[in-house]
Amino acid sequence: MTRLRSVAAWVCSVGLAVGLAACGDSASETEPSASAGAGTAASASYNTPLKGICPDTVVVQTSWWPEVDYGATYQLLGANPKIDEGRFRVSGPLGATGVNLEIRSGGPAVSFDSTSALFEKDDDILLGYLDLDEVIRNSAEHPSVGVLAPYAKTPLMFFWGDQSSDFRTLADIGRSGRTVLVGDEAYLNALVGEGLFQRSQIDNSYDGDLRRFVAEDGKLVQVGFVTDEPYRLEHDVAEWAKPVKYLMVGDEYPAYANVLGIRKDKLAGNRECLSRLVPLFQRAMVDYLADPKPANDLMIEVTSRLDTAGYELSSGLLSDGNTKQRELGLVRNGADGVYGTFDTARVQQLITRLTPGLTEAGTPPAAGLKPADVVTDEFIDTGISLN
Structure with a gap:
């Protein structure tokens, strides 16, 4: 689903915000303040060697501004990340892996282009967050493959x-x-x-x-x-x-939200990278849920530096989101007890339910579409589970 969460832009514009930063422009590129700029406490533990195996900069496209849904991605940033305010990006070491991580904001930051469309426009993007509905809808013209299910239940x-x-x-x-x-x-x-x-x-x-x-x-x-x-x-x-x-x-509806995916034609050439990288995203979510404050503080700092037309984060909002991630079962292990895996029967059910409406709307999925065409557990570390 396209994210249209611009409530903060509204409350800012009409003066109804409580505890939200004022709207305004920012400078071009800065480092976060000392309170949020040292990276996450666990970042040094992400030390799987990626140099020469993954791109020197692993680019991840999100579908909105920094928010609780992407906390585990920000968890992976190492010390002293840089904020590119003009391009709505934050980058820094990807833990201690030898490569960098660049996280790009989506939604208003990219004129509401979908991640599928951005995959086609910019070859630098390695991974992106997509809802599985989007993957299925675009499977014929702009195919991509989900490699991790951060959310077991859509928010x-x-x-x-x-x-x-x-x-x-x-x-x-x-x-x-x-x-x-x-x-x-x-x-x-x-x-x-x-x-x-x-x-x-x-x-x-x-x-x-x-x-x-x-x-x-x-x-x-x-x-x-x-x-x-x-x-x-x-x-x-x-x-x-x-x-x-x-x-x-x-x-009632078996959607997978915020799936971490890759453009389908890039899958084969990045298999070795993904086999090392995807488990880092799994571990980052385990660490983020255990102690979300460092990544939350960083996201608050990043968002405060971006010209978001009033969209802001607060520690209360993010803490509430973390609680709901756990209590509502949004983030949990897959049916096999492993964090981040897909249930292929559930994916098939989604394909079956979406196909008639998509066909009627003139955007039919690829002919004969199967779960293996849109998701894979190939790169999941089966030893990583949430407590």
């Missing part, structure tokens, strides 16, 4: 503010006839096609802010991410400042 949710409503299933929302404010996403065709939602209740005009939600007193249902909007609405949006109710999409 995607539908939320509402009317406390008298108590939707328990997606079908409950559909039967209510309540307006569902969303973007234009692949999974919606599946939900409508299966009769869970009514086409007439779908409003595709969501542009990322929360003004309409607040203006309508939360009586509509809106798409969002459980690691973001609930905390912001309760703590950062003074015009709302109360909890919302939500329903997790992943309880």
Whole structure:
């Protein structure tokens, strides 16, 4: 799903932000302050030799600004990373591996180009974060392959503010006839096609802010991410400042979110690199969940230096996201007990559910698409699991 979390841009523009940094421009390139610039405490433990095996700079494209979803990636940055404010990037040693890591912001930072599109435009990008829906939708024209499933359950949710409503299933929302404010996403065709939602209740005009939600007193249902909007609405949006109710999409729809993937035609030539690199991402998530503060502090610092039109992070928001990653089972071991693996039966179910709607929309998946075409566990270290 394309991320449209620009709530902070709105609260900044109308003066409703609580504890968010002011909007403004930044200088071109800086080092983070001493409080956040020393890299993560565990970075020296990432010492698998990558020099001469991986690119000298491993470029990772994210799909949004720094946020809790990418905490494990920032965990890998070694000492004194540099912030390129003009290009919305941060780079530094990839632990003690002998190569560098460059993390690129997505969403507004790249004019909302998808990671699939950026793969095609810039050959320097080795890895990128994509939702598996995107991988399946683009499998015919812009194929890519997921090599790690950081999230076992998508943080995607539908939320509402009317406390008298108590939707328990997606079908409950559909039967209510309540307006569902969303973007234009692949999974919606599946939900409508299966009769869970009514086409007439779908409003595709969501542009990322929360003004309409607040203006309508939360009586509509809106798409969002459980690691973001609930905390912001309760703590950062003074015009709302109360909890919302939500329903997790992943309880009924087998999506994999924020899959770490590679352009398909680059897979063979990078096999040796990926066999060493992917386990580092696995270990980084284990370390990040055990002690998220260093990476969170770095992401707060990085975001504060970028011209994000008001999007900011706070320690409270990130801490709440870390709690939800664990308590809601967003980040957990795969069905085989290994962190980061894909369930091929679940991937097949997703392909099956998406194909009719994508075909009707004129973007059919590759003919005969199978799970092995879009995901692989080849590079996973089966000895790495979350406690």
